[in-house]
Amino acid sequence: MDKILTQTAKPKIKQPKRFQVLLLNDDYTSMEFVVEVLKRFFSKSTEIAQELMLKIHIEGEAICGTYSHDVAQTKASQVVDFSRKNEQPLMCMIRELND
Numbered sequence: 001m002d003k004i005l006t007q008t009a010k011p012k013i014k015q016p017k018r019f020q021v022l023l024l025n026d027d028y029t030s031m032e033f034v035v036e037v038l039k040r041f042f043s044k045s046t047e048i049a050q051e052l053m054l055k056i057h058i059e060g061e062a063i064c065g066t067y068s069h070d071v072a073q074t075k076a077s078q079v080v081d082f083s084r085k086n087e088q089p090l091m092c093m094i095r096e097l098n099d
Helices: 029-040 046-059 070-083
Strands: 019-025 060-068 091-096
Touching: 019 029, 019 046, 019 070, 029 046, 029 060, 029 070, 046 060, 046 091, 060 070
Parallel strands: none
Antiparallel strands: 019 060, 019 091
8 A cells, every 4th residue: 555645734833922121210219229130130240230220321211131921021020029129119111022
């Protein structure tokens, strides 16, 4: 009996959406605290954290990283919780990355 080979189409795998985590400038959070947050939650070196902190201060916001939705949401929540526990008003938000 002859074997009939059928070619199966490879399923197209949709890439998951990516989300940027941003820190927003305010008039009260200390620059040192922002640097600490960037190092602690986003694994930034001191030098990179200081550069990002200045960008936040001057431009009003900076992207701290790009992640899946769950990871981005978790990081934003951790930053806000840590900030409130330390009596800082630092705001963190996520924004969907448009490809």
